[in-house]
Amino acid sequence: MINDLRFRIWEFRFCIVSCFLILVFMLSCNQPKTSDSNKFTNYFRQGELLYTKHCSNCHQADGSGLGRLYPPLKQSDYMNENFEQVLCLMRNGIQGELTVNGVQYNQAMPGVPTLTDLEIAEITTYIYNVWDNERGLVDVKEAERILNTCGRE
Numbered sequence: 569m570i571n572d573l574r575f576r577i578w579e580f581r582f583c584i585v586s587c588f589l590i591l592v593f594m595l596s597c598n599q600p601k602t603s604d605s606n607k608f609t610n611y612f613r614q615g616e617l618l619y620t621k622h623c624s625n626c627h628q629a630d631g632s633g634l635g636r637l638y639p640p641l642k643q644s645d646y647m648n649e650n651f652e653q654v655l656c657l658m659r660n661g662i663q664g665e666l667t668v669n670g671v672q673y674n675q676a677m678p679g680v681p682t683l684t685d686l687e688i689a690e691i692t693t694y695i696y697n698v699w700d701n702e703r704g705l706v707d708v709k710e711a712e713r714i715l716n717t718c719g720r721e
């Protein structure tokens with residue numbers, strides 16, 4: 569009888585401990601997701617600030633560009649097709665003929681050579697996720713890898 573009771577208590581404890589472990593396991597599985605989305609939000613917010621400071625004069629806050637002078641970033645086929653080039657042109661600028669959504673542009677865009685790899689990753693995360701774009705986070709490591717290849721096509 570006593571033995572039986574002890575066994576029950578033991579069984580009960582075992583159950584509590586295993587429930588607790590399962591809970592911890594589930595929480596820890598969720599962890600990376602939350603920190604990933606925090607990281608995305610940080611990049612996106614910083615990117616928006618940097619975009620306002622360095623880019624929106626020409627491309628406008630809503631990304632629509634300015635007539636035949638400055639091409640749009642909003643729904644730009646150029647941006648979809650030339651992802652790596654876009655990171656490079658932020659730092660190094662670009663000139664010569666360039667076509668966006670069937671319209672030709674030919675003005676020099678000055679680069680911002682002081683932008684760090686992280687800042688470029690943040691601006692990229694911003695412009696590739698606002699205005700109906702949904703590329704997701706562009707991490708600083710990915711930006712660094714791409715920026716190291718600029719001018720080496």
Ligand code: HEC
Pocket residue numbers: 619622623624625626627637638639640641644645646647654657658662663664665666668673674675676677678680691695
């Ligand atoms: C002084 C005005 C100016 C500023 C500031 C500027 N751009 Fe540009 N941008 C241009 C022009 C002009 C072109 C087209 C270049 C050409 O004709 O070769 C261009 C082209 C582009 C393109 C490729 C074409 C497209 O529309 O998809 C992207 C992407 C771009 N700029 C992003 C940026 C980002 C991001 C910044 C801020 C870091 C920035 N630009 C700052 C003027 C500017």
